[in-house]
Amino acid sequence: MKDPPDNPTDPFSSFAAADKAADEPLIRVMALHALAYCERLFYLEEVEEIRRADANVYDGRRLHEELEKEEEAVTLELASEALGIKGKLDAVRRRSGGWAVVEHKKGKSDKGGPWPSDRLQVLAYALLLSEHTGRAVNEAVLHYHADNRKVRLTLEPEAVLAEVRAAVARARELRASLERPPVAVPEKLCRTCSLAPECLPEEERFALSETDKPQRLFPPDDDRRVIHLVEQGAAIRREGEQLVVVFPDGNKKPLPGMNILALVLHGNVQISTQALHFCAAHDIGVHWLSYAGHYVGALAPGAGKVQRRNRQYQAMQDRALQIQLARRLVEAKAENQLRYLLRAVRAQRELDQVPEVQQGLSQLRLTLKELNRLGEAADAQELTEPQALEVLEKIRGYEGRAGRVYFGLVPFLLKTAAEDFPAFQGRSRRPPKDPFNALLSFGYALLYRDCVAALLAVGLEPALGFLHTPRSSAYPLALDLMELFRLILWDIPLIGSVNRRQWQKSHFEATPGQVWLGKEGRRQAIQLYESRKQEKWKHPVLQYSLSYARTMELEARLLEKEWTGQPGLFARLRLR
Ligand code: SF4
Known part of the structure:
Protein backbone atom coordinates (compact mmCIF):
# COMPACT_ATOMS: atom_id res chain seq x y z
CA MET A 1 0.00 0.00 0.00
CA LEU A 200 -36.11 -7.29 19.64
CA PRO A 201 -37.03 -3.72 18.59
CA GLU A 202 -40.77 -4.40 18.48
CA GLU A 203 -40.73 -5.75 22.02
CA GLU A 204 -38.77 -2.68 23.18
CA ARG A 205 -41.35 -0.38 21.61
CA PHE A 206 -44.17 -2.44 23.11
CA ALA A 207 -42.57 -2.38 26.59
CA LEU A 208 -42.71 1.42 26.51
CA SER A 209 -46.45 1.75 26.10
CA GLU A 210 -47.97 -1.75 25.85
CA THR A 211 -50.41 -0.45 23.25
CA ASP A 212 -49.75 -1.60 19.68
CA LYS A 213 -49.35 -5.33 19.31
CA PRO A 214 -45.72 -6.03 18.41
CA GLN A 215 -44.91 -7.58 15.08
CA ARG A 216 -42.91 -10.77 15.51
CA LEU A 217 -39.42 -10.34 14.06
CA PHE A 218 -38.19 -13.23 16.21
CA PRO A 219 -38.18 -16.58 14.32
CA PRO A 220 -41.12 -18.73 15.52
CA ASP A 221 -39.02 -21.90 15.48
CA ASP A 222 -35.56 -23.19 14.81
CA ASP A 223 -35.15 -25.63 11.95
CA ARG A 224 -31.88 -26.90 13.41
CA ARG A 225 -32.30 -30.03 15.52
CA VAL A 226 -31.17 -31.19 18.93
CA ILE A 227 -29.84 -34.74 18.58
CA HIS A 228 -29.74 -37.03 21.60
CA LEU A 229 -27.49 -40.07 21.61
CA VAL A 230 -28.57 -42.68 24.13
CA GLU A 231 -26.96 -45.80 22.61
CA GLN A 232 -24.34 -46.86 25.16
CA GLY A 233 -20.93 -47.49 23.61
CA ALA A 234 -21.68 -45.34 20.52
CA ALA A 235 -19.07 -42.84 19.29
CA ILE A 236 -19.30 -39.67 17.22
CA ARG A 237 -16.57 -39.06 14.69
CA ARG A 238 -15.88 -36.59 11.98
CA GLU A 239 -15.66 -37.93 8.46
CA GLY A 240 -14.84 -35.20 5.97
CA GLU A 241 -17.38 -32.44 6.35
CA GLN A 242 -19.87 -34.38 8.38
CA LEU A 243 -20.42 -36.05 11.72
CA VAL A 244 -21.03 -39.78 11.87
CA VAL A 245 -22.32 -41.95 14.71
CA VAL A 246 -20.54 -45.30 14.96
CA PHE A 247 -22.64 -47.84 16.89
CA PRO A 248 -21.10 -50.63 19.02
CA ASP A 249 -21.93 -53.20 16.30
CA GLY A 250 -19.88 -51.19 13.77
CA ASN A 251 -22.85 -49.70 11.91
CA LYS A 252 -22.57 -46.04 11.00
CA LYS A 253 -25.14 -43.30 10.67
CA PRO A 254 -24.34 -39.85 9.27
CA LEU A 255 -25.76 -36.84 11.13
CA PRO A 256 -27.38 -33.96 9.25
CA GLY A 257 -24.29 -31.68 9.36
CA MET A 258 -25.23 -28.01 9.42
CA ASN A 259 -28.77 -28.70 10.62
CA ILE A 260 -27.67 -29.65 14.12
CA LEU A 261 -28.26 -27.17 16.90
CA ALA A 262 -26.84 -29.37 19.66
CA LEU A 263 -25.71 -32.89 20.46
CA VAL A 264 -26.72 -34.37 23.79
CA LEU A 265 -24.64 -37.36 24.82
CA HIS A 266 -26.25 -39.59 27.44
CA GLY A 267 -23.94 -41.76 29.54
CA ASN A 268 -21.24 -43.73 27.77
CA VAL A 269 -21.25 -42.02 24.37
CA GLN A 270 -17.84 -40.89 23.07
CA ILE A 271 -16.96 -37.99 20.80
CA SER A 272 -13.62 -37.55 19.03
CA THR A 273 -11.47 -34.43 19.22
CA GLN A 274 -11.97 -33.86 15.48
CA ALA A 275 -15.73 -34.06 15.94
CA LEU A 276 -15.49 -31.54 18.80
CA HIS A 277 -13.50 -29.20 16.56
CA PHE A 278 -16.21 -29.53 13.91
CA CYS A 279 -18.90 -28.69 16.50
CA ALA A 280 -16.97 -25.67 17.80
CA ALA A 281 -16.46 -24.39 14.25
CA HIS A 282 -20.15 -24.80 13.32
CA ASP A 283 -21.75 -23.44 16.50
CA ILE A 284 -23.04 -26.87 17.50
CA GLY A 285 -23.41 -27.23 21.26
CA VAL A 286 -22.27 -30.50 22.85
CA HIS A 287 -23.85 -31.45 26.17
CA TRP A 288 -23.04 -34.41 28.39
CA LEU A 289 -25.61 -36.06 30.64
CA SER A 290 -24.77 -38.93 32.98
CA TYR A 291 -26.41 -42.32 32.45
CA ALA A 292 -28.83 -41.49 35.26
CA GLY A 293 -29.72 -38.22 33.53
CA HIS A 294 -27.72 -35.66 35.54
CA TYR A 295 -26.31 -32.75 33.59
CA VAL A 296 -22.51 -33.00 33.50
CA GLY A 297 -21.32 -30.11 31.34
CA ALA A 298 -21.15 -28.57 27.89
CA LEU A 299 -19.19 -27.18 25.05
CA ALA A 300 -21.64 -24.46 24.12
CA PRO A 301 -21.43 -21.79 21.44
CA GLY A 302 -22.41 -18.18 21.87
CA ALA A 303 -20.41 -17.31 24.97
CA GLY A 304 -21.20 -13.73 25.93
CA LYS A 305 -18.90 -10.93 25.10
CA VAL A 306 -17.37 -8.74 27.75
CA GLN A 307 -19.81 -5.84 27.46
CA ARG A 308 -22.86 -8.01 28.04
CA ARG A 309 -21.24 -9.85 30.94
CA ASN A 310 -20.23 -6.55 32.55
CA ARG A 311 -23.73 -5.20 32.35
CA GLN A 312 -25.17 -8.43 33.75
CA TYR A 313 -22.67 -8.39 36.59
CA GLN A 314 -23.60 -4.81 37.47
CA ALA A 315 -27.32 -5.63 37.27
CA MET A 316 -26.95 -8.62 39.58
CA GLN A 317 -25.34 -6.36 42.19
CA ASP A 318 -28.49 -4.24 42.27
CA ARG A 319 -30.57 -5.69 45.13
CA ALA A 320 -33.74 -3.84 44.14
CA LEU A 321 -33.60 -5.36 40.66
CA GLN A 322 -32.72 -8.78 42.06
CA ILE A 323 -35.77 -8.66 44.36
CA GLN A 324 -38.02 -7.50 41.56
CA LEU A 325 -36.90 -10.27 39.19
CA ALA A 326 -37.03 -12.97 41.87
CA ARG A 327 -40.52 -11.91 42.86
CA ARG A 328 -41.76 -11.83 39.29
CA LEU A 329 -40.31 -15.25 38.58
CA VAL A 330 -41.80 -16.90 41.66
CA GLU A 331 -45.13 -15.20 40.98
CA ALA A 332 -45.13 -16.59 37.41
CA LYS A 333 -44.24 -20.08 38.59
CA ALA A 334 -46.76 -20.23 41.45
CA GLU A 335 -49.52 -18.63 39.38
CA ASN A 336 -48.99 -21.17 36.60
CA GLN A 337 -49.07 -24.01 39.12
CA LEU A 338 -52.34 -22.66 40.48
CA ARG A 339 -53.84 -22.22 37.00
CA TYR A 340 -52.84 -25.72 35.99
CA LEU A 341 -54.34 -27.27 39.11
CA LEU A 342 -57.56 -25.28 38.64
CA ARG A 343 -57.71 -26.47 35.06
CA ALA A 344 -57.31 -30.09 36.25
CA VAL A 345 -60.04 -29.61 38.84
CA ARG A 346 -62.37 -28.26 36.16
CA ALA A 347 -61.59 -31.30 33.99
CA GLN A 348 -62.01 -33.83 36.83
CA ARG A 349 -65.08 -32.66 38.71
CA GLU A 350 -64.57 -35.20 41.51
CA LEU A 351 -61.41 -33.33 42.61
CA ASP A 352 -63.64 -30.46 43.61
CA GLN A 353 -64.83 -32.54 46.53
CA VAL A 354 -61.37 -33.58 47.79
CA PRO A 355 -60.55 -31.56 50.92
CA GLU A 356 -56.74 -31.82 50.37
CA VAL A 357 -57.15 -30.36 46.91
CA GLN A 358 -59.26 -27.45 48.13
CA GLN A 359 -56.84 -26.83 50.96
CA GLY A 360 -53.85 -26.91 48.58
CA LEU A 361 -55.49 -24.44 46.20
CA SER A 362 -56.19 -22.06 49.10
CA GLN A 363 -52.57 -22.34 50.24
CA LEU A 364 -51.33 -21.48 46.77
CA ARG A 365 -53.64 -18.47 46.60
CA LEU A 366 -52.45 -17.35 50.00
CA THR A 367 -48.79 -17.79 49.00
CA LEU A 368 -49.35 -15.59 45.97
CA LYS A 369 -51.05 -12.93 48.10
CA GLU A 370 -48.27 -12.92 50.66
CA LEU A 371 -45.63 -12.77 47.96
CA ASN A 372 -47.39 -9.81 46.43
CA ARG A 373 -47.62 -8.03 49.78
CA LEU A 374 -43.94 -8.64 50.43
CA GLY A 375 -43.03 -7.28 47.00
CA GLU A 376 -45.11 -4.13 47.46
CA ALA A 377 -43.59 -3.48 50.89
CA ALA A 378 -40.09 -3.94 49.44
CA ASP A 379 -40.88 -1.55 46.57
CA ALA A 380 -42.13 1.12 48.97
CA GLN A 381 -38.87 1.59 50.87
CA GLU A 382 -35.18 1.68 50.41
CA LEU A 383 -33.83 -1.53 51.90
CA THR A 384 -30.58 -1.94 53.72
CA GLU A 385 -28.40 -4.86 52.58
CA PRO A 386 -29.52 -7.17 55.45
CA GLN A 387 -33.17 -6.24 54.81
CA ALA A 388 -32.80 -6.95 51.07
CA LEU A 389 -31.23 -10.33 51.78
CA GLU A 390 -34.06 -11.13 54.14
CA VAL A 391 -36.65 -10.26 51.48
CA LEU A 392 -34.86 -12.48 48.96
CA GLU A 393 -34.82 -15.34 51.44
CA LYS A 394 -38.57 -14.91 52.01
CA ILE A 395 -39.21 -14.97 48.27
CA ARG A 396 -37.26 -18.23 48.04
CA GLY A 397 -39.35 -19.49 50.93
CA TYR A 398 -42.58 -18.72 49.05
CA GLU A 399 -41.22 -20.52 46.00
CA GLY A 400 -40.44 -23.56 48.11
CA ARG A 401 -43.84 -23.48 49.79
CA ALA A 402 -45.69 -23.23 46.45
CA GLY A 403 -43.63 -26.15 45.13
CA ARG A 404 -44.45 -28.34 48.11
CA VAL A 405 -48.18 -27.59 47.80
CA TYR A 406 -48.13 -28.22 44.06
CA PHE A 407 -46.26 -31.55 44.30
CA GLY A 408 -48.54 -32.49 47.19
CA LEU A 409 -51.48 -32.23 44.77
CA VAL A 410 -49.88 -33.86 41.73
CA PRO A 411 -50.74 -37.42 42.99
CA PHE A 412 -54.42 -36.43 42.69
CA LEU A 413 -53.89 -35.69 39.00
CA LEU A 414 -52.19 -39.00 38.17
CA LYS A 415 -54.35 -41.89 37.02
CA THR A 416 -51.93 -44.77 37.31
CA ALA A 417 -52.31 -48.45 38.00
CA ALA A 418 -50.01 -49.34 40.89
CA GLU A 419 -48.88 -52.59 39.27
CA ASP A 420 -47.10 -50.89 36.36
CA PHE A 421 -46.40 -47.47 37.78
CA PRO A 422 -45.85 -47.25 41.55
CA ALA A 423 -47.52 -44.29 43.20
CA PHE A 424 -45.86 -40.89 43.33
CA GLN A 425 -45.54 -39.94 46.98
CA GLY A 426 -44.04 -36.48 46.64
CA ARG A 427 -40.88 -35.08 45.17
CA SER A 428 -37.62 -36.96 45.80
CA ARG A 429 -34.63 -35.63 43.89
CA ARG A 430 -31.33 -37.21 44.79
CA PRO A 431 -31.91 -39.98 44.14
CA PRO A 432 -35.36 -40.27 42.57
CA LYS A 433 -37.18 -42.94 44.54
CA ASP A 434 -40.00 -43.85 42.15
CA PRO A 435 -40.65 -43.82 38.39
CA PHE A 436 -42.50 -40.49 38.38
CA ASN A 437 -39.63 -38.81 40.21
CA ALA A 438 -37.16 -40.44 37.82
CA LEU A 439 -39.14 -38.97 34.92
CA LEU A 440 -39.36 -35.54 36.55
CA SER A 441 -35.60 -35.44 37.17
CA PHE A 442 -34.76 -36.65 33.68
CA GLY A 443 -37.02 -34.08 32.01
CA TYR A 444 -35.66 -31.28 34.21
CA ALA A 445 -32.10 -32.24 33.21
CA LEU A 446 -33.11 -31.86 29.54
CA LEU A 447 -34.75 -28.54 30.34
CA TYR A 448 -31.70 -27.37 32.26
CA ARG A 449 -29.56 -28.13 29.20
CA ASP A 450 -31.86 -26.03 27.04
CA CYS A 451 -31.84 -23.16 29.51
CA VAL A 452 -28.03 -23.13 29.65
CA ALA A 453 -27.95 -23.13 25.83
CA ALA A 454 -30.54 -20.30 25.63
CA LEU A 455 -28.61 -18.13 28.10
CA LEU A 456 -25.33 -18.69 26.27
CA ALA A 457 -26.98 -17.93 22.94
CA VAL A 458 -28.03 -14.55 24.34
CA GLY A 459 -24.54 -13.96 25.75
CA LEU A 460 -25.52 -14.14 29.42
CA GLU A 461 -23.34 -15.67 32.09
CA PRO A 462 -25.35 -18.62 33.47
CA ALA A 463 -23.43 -18.55 36.75
CA LEU A 464 -24.88 -15.16 37.75
CA GLY A 465 -28.46 -15.63 38.89
CA PHE A 466 -30.94 -13.67 40.99
CA LEU A 467 -33.20 -16.25 42.66
CA HIS A 468 -30.99 -19.29 43.03
CA THR A 469 -27.75 -19.13 44.93
CA PRO A 470 -24.63 -21.05 43.87
CA ARG A 471 -25.15 -23.99 46.23
CA SER A 472 -24.56 -26.79 43.77
CA SER A 473 -22.59 -27.19 40.56
CA ALA A 474 -25.66 -26.10 38.58
CA TYR A 475 -25.67 -22.60 37.11
CA PRO A 476 -27.98 -20.36 39.16
CA LEU A 477 -29.28 -18.33 36.21
CA ALA A 478 -30.14 -21.50 34.28
CA LEU A 479 -32.06 -22.73 37.34
CA ASP A 480 -33.81 -19.34 37.47
CA LEU A 481 -34.88 -19.51 33.83
CA MET A 482 -36.01 -23.11 34.28
CA GLU A 483 -38.61 -22.03 36.83
CA LEU A 484 -40.66 -20.51 34.03
CA PHE A 485 -40.70 -23.73 32.04
CA ARG A 486 -40.72 -26.73 34.40
CA LEU A 487 -44.49 -26.96 34.44
CA ILE A 488 -45.19 -25.88 30.87
CA LEU A 489 -42.50 -27.87 29.12
CA TRP A 490 -42.29 -31.00 31.22
CA ASP A 491 -44.85 -31.50 34.00
CA ILE A 492 -47.88 -30.99 31.75
CA PRO A 493 -46.87 -33.32 28.90
CA LEU A 494 -45.49 -35.83 31.40
CA ILE A 495 -48.66 -36.02 33.48
CA GLY A 496 -50.64 -36.35 30.24
CA SER A 497 -48.47 -39.25 29.06
CA VAL A 498 -48.64 -41.01 32.45
CA ASN A 499 -52.41 -40.74 32.37
CA ARG A 500 -52.46 -42.17 28.85
CA ARG A 501 -50.61 -45.18 30.35
CA GLN A 502 -47.54 -44.70 28.16
CA TRP A 503 -45.09 -45.83 30.84
CA GLN A 504 -44.45 -49.38 31.94
CA LYS A 505 -42.11 -50.98 34.43
CA SER A 506 -39.85 -51.99 31.56
CA HIS A 507 -38.98 -48.32 30.97
CA PHE A 508 -37.19 -48.12 34.30
CA GLU A 509 -34.22 -49.61 36.11
CA ALA A 510 -33.93 -49.71 39.85
CA THR A 511 -31.68 -50.48 42.77
CA PRO A 512 -32.92 -50.26 46.36
CA GLY A 513 -33.92 -46.66 47.03
CA GLN A 514 -33.22 -45.40 43.51
CA VAL A 515 -35.05 -45.50 40.17
CA TRP A 516 -33.84 -44.25 36.82
CA LEU A 517 -34.83 -44.53 33.19
CA GLY A 518 -33.60 -47.41 31.06
CA LYS A 519 -32.68 -47.04 27.39
CA GLU A 520 -36.22 -47.25 26.01
CA GLY A 521 -37.51 -45.06 28.82
CA ARG A 522 -34.96 -42.40 27.95
CA ARG A 523 -35.87 -42.56 24.28
CA GLN A 524 -39.54 -42.12 25.06
CA ALA A 525 -38.90 -39.27 27.51
CA ILE A 526 -36.67 -37.47 24.99
CA GLN A 527 -39.30 -37.83 22.31
CA LEU A 528 -42.00 -36.46 24.60
CA TYR A 529 -39.86 -33.52 25.65
CA GLU A 530 -38.54 -32.65 22.19
CA SER A 531 -41.97 -32.78 20.60
CA ARG A 532 -43.37 -30.55 23.35
CA LYS A 533 -40.62 -28.04 22.56
CA GLN A 534 -41.76 -27.86 18.95
CA GLU A 535 -45.39 -27.11 19.85
CA LYS A 536 -46.42 -23.56 19.12
CA TRP A 537 -48.27 -21.35 21.52
CA LYS A 538 -49.31 -17.71 21.67
CA HIS A 539 -47.35 -15.54 24.06
CA PRO A 540 -50.02 -14.05 26.34
CA VAL A 541 -48.49 -10.56 26.45
CA LEU A 542 -46.67 -10.21 23.14
CA GLN A 543 -49.59 -11.91 21.38
CA TYR A 544 -47.58 -13.70 18.74
CA SER A 545 -47.06 -17.42 18.21
CA LEU A 546 -43.79 -19.24 18.53
CA SER A 547 -42.53 -22.64 19.58
CA TYR A 548 -41.76 -23.39 23.23
CA ALA A 549 -38.15 -23.96 22.17
CA ARG A 550 -37.94 -20.40 20.89
CA THR A 551 -39.82 -19.09 23.92
CA MET A 552 -36.89 -20.13 26.13
CA GLU A 553 -34.53 -17.97 24.12
CA LEU A 554 -37.08 -15.17 23.93
CA GLU A 555 -37.41 -15.12 27.74
CA ALA A 556 -33.62 -15.08 28.09
CA ARG A 557 -33.53 -12.05 25.76
CA LEU A 558 -36.36 -10.34 27.62
CA LEU A 559 -34.46 -10.97 30.84
CA GLU A 560 -31.42 -9.18 29.46
CA LYS A 561 -33.66 -6.25 28.56
CA GLU A 562 -34.40 -5.79 32.26
CA TRP A 563 -31.00 -4.11 32.49
CA THR A 564 -30.20 -3.35 28.85
CA GLY A 565 -33.20 -1.69 27.31
CA GLN A 566 -36.88 -1.52 28.12
CA PRO A 567 -37.70 -3.68 31.15
CA GLY A 568 -41.02 -5.20 32.15
CA LEU A 569 -41.63 -8.10 29.77
CA PHE A 570 -39.61 -10.88 31.40
CA ALA A 571 -41.55 -13.65 33.20
CA ARG A 572 -44.96 -12.50 32.02
CA LEU A 573 -45.87 -15.82 30.42
CA ARG A 574 -48.90 -17.50 31.90
CA LEU A 575 -50.96 -20.56 31.18
CA ARG A 576 -54.35 -19.70 29.78
S1 SF4 B 1 -30.44 -2.97 15.30
FE1 SF4 B 1 -32.45 -3.08 16.18
S2 SF4 B 1 -33.21 -0.98 16.14
FE2 SF4 B 1 -31.49 -1.09 14.72
S3 SF4 B 1 -32.45 -1.55 12.73
FE3 SF4 B 1 -31.81 -3.48 13.64
S4 SF4 B 1 -33.67 -4.20 14.66
FE4 SF4 B 1 -33.96 -2.01 14.29
Missing part, protein backbone atom coordinates in the same frame (compact mmCIF):
# COMPACT_ATOMS: atom_id res chain seq x y z
CA LYS A 2 1.24 3.48 -0.83
CA ASP A 3 1.63 6.18 1.78
CA PRO A 4 -0.91 9.00 1.69
CA PRO A 5 0.01 11.77 -0.74
CA ASP A 6 2.44 14.22 0.82
CA ASN A 7 0.47 17.31 -0.03
CA PRO A 8 -0.18 19.88 2.71
CA THR A 9 -3.08 21.39 0.79
CA ASP A 10 -4.83 18.06 0.48
CA PRO A 11 -7.67 17.91 3.06
CA PHE A 12 -7.01 14.21 3.41
CA SER A 13 -3.50 14.88 4.80
CA SER A 14 -4.71 17.04 7.67
CA PHE A 15 -7.28 14.42 8.66
CA ALA A 16 -4.59 11.79 8.54
CA ALA A 17 -2.22 13.76 10.74
CA ALA A 18 -4.91 14.50 13.30
CA ASP A 19 -6.02 10.91 13.57
CA LYS A 20 -2.77 9.04 13.47
CA ALA A 21 -2.24 9.76 17.14
CA ALA A 22 -5.44 8.03 18.10
CA ASP A 23 -3.90 4.59 17.49
CA GLU A 24 -7.28 2.88 17.44
CA PRO A 25 -8.17 -0.40 15.74
CA LEU A 26 -9.39 0.16 12.21
CA ILE A 27 -13.12 0.33 11.61
CA ARG A 28 -14.57 -1.84 8.87
CA VAL A 29 -16.31 0.12 6.14
CA MET A 30 -19.20 -2.33 6.51
CA ALA A 31 -19.40 -1.23 10.14
CA LEU A 32 -19.81 2.38 8.93
CA HIS A 33 -22.55 1.07 6.64
CA ALA A 34 -24.25 -0.42 9.73
CA LEU A 35 -23.75 2.85 11.62
CA ALA A 36 -25.51 4.85 8.93
CA TYR A 37 -28.35 2.29 8.94
CA CYS A 38 -28.82 2.27 12.71
CA GLU A 39 -26.45 3.15 15.56
CA ARG A 40 -27.78 0.28 17.63
CA LEU A 41 -26.97 -2.15 14.82
CA PHE A 42 -23.41 -0.83 14.74
CA TYR A 43 -23.14 -1.28 18.50
CA LEU A 44 -24.54 -4.82 18.49
CA GLU A 45 -22.19 -5.91 15.73
CA GLU A 46 -19.02 -4.06 16.57
CA VAL A 47 -19.10 -3.74 20.34
CA GLU A 48 -21.15 -6.72 21.43
CA GLU A 49 -19.87 -8.80 18.52
CA ILE A 50 -23.27 -10.21 17.61
CA ARG A 51 -23.20 -11.09 13.95
CA ARG A 52 -25.84 -12.98 12.07
CA ALA A 53 -26.06 -13.75 8.39
CA ASP A 54 -29.71 -13.73 7.30
CA ALA A 55 -31.22 -14.53 3.89
CA ASN A 56 -30.41 -11.01 2.59
CA VAL A 57 -26.77 -11.42 3.56
CA TYR A 58 -26.56 -14.80 1.80
CA ASP A 59 -28.28 -13.32 -1.28
CA GLY A 60 -25.69 -10.55 -1.32
CA ARG A 61 -22.82 -13.06 -1.04
CA ARG A 62 -24.28 -15.12 -3.90
CA LEU A 63 -24.54 -12.03 -6.07
CA HIS A 64 -20.88 -11.23 -5.45
CA GLU A 65 -19.83 -14.77 -6.28
CA GLU A 66 -21.75 -14.57 -9.57
CA LEU A 67 -20.24 -11.20 -10.39
CA GLU A 68 -16.77 -12.47 -9.62
CA LYS A 69 -17.32 -15.35 -12.05
CA GLU A 70 -18.37 -12.85 -14.71
CA GLU A 71 -15.38 -10.71 -13.75
CA GLU A 72 -17.78 -7.88 -12.97
CA ALA A 73 -16.40 -7.69 -9.47
CA VAL A 74 -13.00 -8.12 -7.94
CA THR A 75 -12.26 -8.00 -4.28
CA LEU A 76 -9.80 -5.27 -3.50
CA GLU A 77 -8.94 -5.07 0.16
CA LEU A 78 -7.66 -1.72 1.37
CA ALA A 79 -6.83 -0.31 4.77
CA SER A 80 -5.74 3.08 5.97
CA GLU A 81 -4.17 3.81 9.32
CA ALA A 82 -4.64 7.48 8.61
CA LEU A 83 -8.34 7.24 7.90
CA GLY A 84 -8.87 4.61 10.58
CA ILE A 85 -10.83 2.35 8.23
CA LYS A 86 -10.46 -0.79 6.18
CA GLY A 87 -12.71 -2.45 3.63
CA LYS A 88 -13.21 -4.64 0.58
CA LEU A 89 -14.21 -2.88 -2.61
CA ASP A 90 -16.43 -4.74 -5.06
CA ALA A 91 -14.95 -3.19 -8.18
CA VAL A 92 -13.15 -0.14 -9.55
CA ARG A 93 -13.42 1.35 -13.04
CA ARG A 94 -11.13 3.63 -14.99
CA ARG A 95 -12.66 7.02 -15.66
CA SER A 96 -11.14 9.83 -17.68
CA GLY A 97 -7.88 10.34 -15.87
CA GLY A 98 -8.97 8.68 -12.64
CA TRP A 99 -10.89 5.90 -10.93
CA ALA A 100 -14.48 5.26 -9.91
CA VAL A 101 -15.68 2.99 -7.11
CA VAL A 102 -18.38 0.48 -8.07
CA GLU A 103 -20.53 -1.24 -5.45
CA HIS A 104 -23.12 -3.93 -6.25
CA LYS A 105 -26.26 -4.25 -4.16
CA LYS A 106 -28.72 -7.11 -4.31
CA GLY A 107 -31.72 -5.01 -3.31
CA LYS A 108 -33.58 -2.02 -4.73
CA SER A 109 -32.48 1.61 -4.78
CA ASP A 110 -34.19 4.18 -2.57
CA LYS A 111 -36.68 5.37 -5.21
CA GLY A 112 -33.92 5.73 -7.77
CA GLY A 113 -31.40 7.20 -5.32
CA PRO A 114 -28.81 5.73 -2.96
CA TRP A 115 -29.64 4.52 0.55
CA PRO A 116 -27.73 6.65 3.11
CA SER A 117 -25.80 3.63 4.42
CA ASP A 118 -24.76 2.57 0.89
CA ARG A 119 -23.74 6.13 0.14
CA LEU A 120 -21.48 6.33 3.19
CA GLN A 121 -19.98 2.97 2.25
CA VAL A 122 -18.90 4.11 -1.22
CA LEU A 123 -17.63 7.42 0.11
CA ALA A 124 -15.36 5.53 2.50
CA TYR A 125 -14.20 3.26 -0.34
CA ALA A 126 -13.48 6.30 -2.48
CA LEU A 127 -11.21 7.69 0.24
CA LEU A 128 -9.42 4.36 0.60
CA LEU A 129 -8.93 4.13 -3.15
CA SER A 130 -7.79 7.71 -3.33
CA GLU A 131 -5.15 7.08 -0.67
CA HIS A 132 -4.08 3.86 -2.37
CA THR A 133 -3.69 5.34 -5.86
CA GLY A 134 -2.64 8.81 -4.79
CA ARG A 135 -5.27 10.25 -7.12
CA ALA A 136 -8.64 11.80 -6.45
CA VAL A 137 -11.67 9.53 -6.91
CA ASN A 138 -14.47 11.69 -8.17
CA GLU A 139 -17.13 9.16 -8.96
CA ALA A 140 -18.89 6.23 -7.33
CA VAL A 141 -21.52 3.94 -8.82
CA LEU A 142 -24.06 1.97 -6.82
CA HIS A 143 -25.60 -0.77 -8.92
CA TYR A 144 -28.93 -1.94 -7.43
CA HIS A 145 -29.71 -5.26 -9.04
CA ALA A 146 -33.31 -5.72 -7.85
CA ASP A 147 -34.52 -2.68 -9.84
CA ASN A 148 -31.50 -2.61 -12.14
CA ARG A 149 -30.58 0.96 -11.31
CA LYS A 150 -27.11 2.39 -11.51
CA VAL A 151 -26.88 5.40 -9.23
CA ARG A 152 -23.91 7.61 -10.02
CA LEU A 153 -22.50 9.89 -7.34
CA THR A 154 -20.19 12.78 -8.12
CA LEU A 155 -17.78 13.16 -5.23
CA GLU A 156 -16.44 16.39 -3.74
CA PRO A 157 -13.24 15.37 -1.90
CA GLU A 158 -13.63 17.79 1.00
CA ALA A 159 -17.28 16.96 1.59
CA VAL A 160 -16.55 13.24 1.33
CA LEU A 161 -13.74 13.53 3.83
CA ALA A 162 -15.85 15.53 6.28
CA GLU A 163 -18.70 13.03 6.07
CA VAL A 164 -16.54 9.95 6.55
CA ARG A 165 -14.56 11.66 9.26
CA ALA A 166 -17.74 12.46 11.22
CA ALA A 167 -18.90 8.84 10.87
CA VAL A 168 -15.56 7.46 12.05
CA ALA A 169 -15.61 9.81 15.05
CA ARG A 170 -19.13 8.68 15.98
CA ALA A 171 -18.17 5.03 15.53
CA ARG A 172 -15.21 5.49 17.88
CA GLU A 173 -17.44 7.24 20.41
CA LEU A 174 -19.91 4.34 20.35
CA ARG A 175 -17.13 1.80 20.52
CA ALA A 176 -15.94 3.34 23.77
CA SER A 177 -19.43 3.50 25.27
CA LEU A 178 -20.85 0.94 27.71
CA GLU A 179 -24.42 1.85 26.79
CA ARG A 180 -26.28 0.07 24.01
CA PRO A 181 -27.99 2.84 21.94
CA PRO A 182 -31.81 2.83 22.12
CA VAL A 183 -34.12 1.65 19.36
CA ALA A 184 -34.46 4.88 17.43
CA VAL A 185 -34.98 4.07 13.78
CA PRO A 186 -38.22 3.74 11.79
CA GLU A 187 -39.93 0.34 12.15
CA LYS A 188 -39.50 -0.44 8.45
CA LEU A 189 -35.69 -0.51 8.87
CA CYS A 190 -36.02 -3.11 11.64
CA ARG A 191 -38.09 -5.39 9.43
CA THR A 192 -35.14 -5.97 7.12
CA CYS A 193 -32.44 -5.87 9.79
CA SER A 194 -30.51 -9.12 10.24
CA LEU A 195 -30.15 -8.51 13.97
CA ALA A 196 -33.84 -7.95 14.72
CA PRO A 197 -34.10 -11.37 16.48
CA GLU A 198 -31.33 -10.31 18.87
CA CYS A 199 -32.33 -6.67 19.19
